[in-house]
Amino acid sequence: MNILVTGGAGYIGSHTVVALLEAGQSVIIADNLSNSKRETVEKIMDITNKEVTFYEIDVTDVEAVDIIFRNHKFEGVVHFAGLKAVGESVEKPLEYYYTNIVSTIVLAKACQKYSVNRFVFSSSATVYGDNKVPFVETMGLLPTTNPYGETKAMSERILTDIAKANPALSISILRYFNPVGAHESGLIGEAPTGIPNNLMPYCTQVAKGKLKKLRVFGNDYPTVDGTGVRDYIHVMDLAEGHVAALENLTEGVHIYNLGTGKGTSVLELVKAFEEANDIEVPYEIVNRRPGDIALCYADASKAKKELGWTAKRDLIAMCRDAWRFEKNYNKQLV
Numbered sequence: 052m053n054i055l056v057t058g059g060a061g062y063i064g065s066h067t068v069v070a071l072l073e074a075g076q077s078v079i080i081a082d083n084l085s086n087s088k089r090e091t092v093e094k095i096m097d098i099t100n101k102e103v104t105f106y107e108i109d110v111t112d113v114e115a116v117d118i119i120f121r122n123h124k125f126e127g128v129v130h131f132a133g134l135k136a137v138g139e140s141v142e143k144p145l146e147y148y149y150t151n152i153v154s155t156i157v158l159a160k161a162c163q164k165y166s167v168n169r170f171v172f173s174s175s176a177t178v179y180g181d182n183k184v185p186f187v188e189t190m191g192l193l194p195t196t197n198p199y200g201e202t203k204a205m206s207e208r209i210l211t212d213i214a215k216a217n218p219a220l221s222i223s224i225l226r227y228f229n230p231v232g233a234h235e236s237g238l239i240g241e242a243p244t245g246i247p248n249n250l251m252p253y254c255t256q257v258a259k260g261k262l263k264k265l266r267v268f269g270n271d272y273p274t275v276d277g278t279g280v281r282d283y284i285h286v287m288d289l290a291e292g293h294v295a296a297l298e299n300l301t302e303g304v305h306i307y308n309l310g311t312g313k314g315t316s317v318l319e320l321v322k323a324f325e326e327a328n329d330i331e332v333p334y335e336i337v338n339r340r341p342g343d344i345a346l347c348y349a350d351a352s353k354a355k356k357e358l359g360w361t362a363k364r365d366l367i368a369m370c371r372d373a374w375r376f377e378k379n380y381n382k383q384l385v
């Protein structure tokens with residue numbers, strides 16, 4: 052299949068492009084490089100020894116998107132492109148609503164115009180709000196605490212309505228839990244600019260000595276050790292989940308959790324990181340972070356049953372691969 056991957060130079064997109072190429076699909080990437088680097092596309096080709104076509108465009112740009120659809124006959128679109136920083140979305144709601152909603156509409160319209168019927172969308176476990184764990188796809192969407200989460204819920208509704216109106220469409224909405232780690236080669240991974248918001252990149256930078264200490268946000272949650280519990284999933288497992296979603300797409304709209312089904316606390320993750328890499332991660336307990344929930348993990352049984360997909364890599368592999376990339380990436384920068 053010829054697949055358009057928007058945001059394919061980004062963290063999850065680049066790993067998914069690797070998985071798609073390894074599964075024998077052809078890939079065209081559209082990315083404006085606002086949160087990624089062109090070198091990542093080269094790295095994807097180094098890892099897979101396969102060619103990728105790259106367009107540096109903004110996917111909210113109707114004419115630029117139209118040119119790509121005119122140039123290529125696609126069998127499917129995987130839409131990752133968008134803005135994803137929760138805190139920033141509170142500061143810049145207009146940018147988040149515009150980029151995340153308009154991009155989905157522009158791509159859906161192009162699919163309609165060029166009769167492309169397969170669409171896979173990056174959603175997030177954040178749409179479950181503070182439902183009771185484990186989160187199941189049949190649960191109602193709860194209001195999230197930030198505009199970013201709202202853009203995901205809204206995009207899900209738009210895609211669901213489009214699928215209802217056009218029975219030829221096959222749409223897969225994938226709700227990611229907490230993606231971490233990097234490709235086993237250490238060539239691609241997560242490289243946030245500035246101080247990381249997320250736990251794993253924060254840990255790798257503390258281990259590296261770039262940051263002094265991890266701040267653990269609260270130890271008074273009703274969890275195993277009082278710290279927040281999340282469902283961390285290796286980014287290559289997540290990537291392979293997209294291949295399974297594309298290969299098993301049927302008409303209608305289908306929602307899948309992509310998680311491991313297992314919760315890990317902040318302190319458990321820190322311990323696993325230290326053990327996996329034989330390195331210390333100094334930390335201190337500080338106040339809770341506003342907007343955080345205590346527990347978030349998936350019921351991952353639907354994806355297993357319908358897509359034949361389950362996450363295979365454990366927490367140690369996630370920590371080892373995240374650290375390998377961090378060491379490699381900084382070496383490249385020196």
Ligand code: NAD
Pocket residue numbers: 057058059060061062063064081082083084085086087108109110111130131132133134135150154173174175176227228229230
């Ligand atoms: P990322 O920022 O690494 O990747 C997004 C890519 O989209 C970047 O390469 C960026 O340059 C590109 N992009 C942004 N706006 C664009 C635009 N207007 N036109 C073209 N390209 C544009 O983020 P990621 O972590 O790989 O996330 C990918 C998707 O998965 C996003 O939709 C995100 O909301 C979703 N998601 C991420 C997580 C997570 O924890 N990383 C969790 C759940 C859902």
Ligand code: WQD
Pocket residue numbers: 135137174175176177228229230248249250251253265266267268269278279280281317340343347
């Ligand atoms: C994990 C745990 C923190 C940093 C976010 C988005 C979500 C999704 C995934 C996009 C929590 C704790 C963190 C730190 C800490 N993204 N923590 N110290 O908040 O579960 O999810 O990324 O869709 O929408 O909200 O991930 O990695 O930020 O936090 O103690 O410096 O680690 O409190 O318990 P989160 P995270």
